[in-house]
Amino acid sequence: MFSTDRSKQRKFLAEAWEKYNSNYLLDPLEEQLAKIIENHPEYQDIIKNIDTEFFPEQGKTNPFLHINLHLSLQDQLSLDQPKGIKKIYSSLLKKVKDAHQVEHIMMDHIAEMIFNSHKYGKPMDLEHYLRSLKNLLKN
Numbered sequence: 001m002f003s004t005d006r007s008k009q010r011k012f013l014a015e016a017w018e019k020y021n022s023n024y025l026l027d028p029l030e031e032q033l034a035k036i037i038e039n040h041p042e043y044q045d046i047i048k049n050i051d052t053e054f055f056p057e058q059g060k061t062n063p064f065l066h067i068n069l070h071l072s073l074q075d076q077l078s079l080d081q082p083k084g085i086k087k088i089y090s091s092l093l094k095k096v097k098d099a100h101q102v103e104h105i106m107m108d109h110i111a112e113m114i115f116n117s118h119k120y121g122k123p124m125d126l127e128h129y130l131r132s133l134k135n136l137l138k139n
Contacts, residue, residue: 010050069107
């Protein structure tokens with residue numbers, strides 16, 4: 001799964017979902033992905049088509065990117081990296097009271113951080129990322 005090859009990533013994700021639906025034994029990463037996909041019925045059929053292109057300009061959400069953003073956030077939370085992310089998540093959860101919605105809120109900030117890193121050719125700004133998340137708690 002840990003590959004920069006988009007096709008391999010998509011194939012791994014689609015295969016994990018297929019294995020889950022066929023009741024095959026899953027490794028921990030496959031299990032984590034299956035749970036994410038299970039919470040997104042709108043993507044369950046789409047991810048079988050690993051060669052499909054998704055263009056935001058056409059109003060299409062990329063399910064592979066979306067699922068991987070969930071995975072990234074969950075990994076951050078499990079490691080509390082960047083430091084303090086778990087506390088922010090817990091505080092947002094108390095405020096919003098819906099774990100899936102909190103993940104989506106936080107994922108928007110991950111996506112922004114990644115976009116800015118690519119746009120400006122700079123490393124990801126984790127301090128700005130944490131500040132932007134902390135600002136959500138002020139509202």
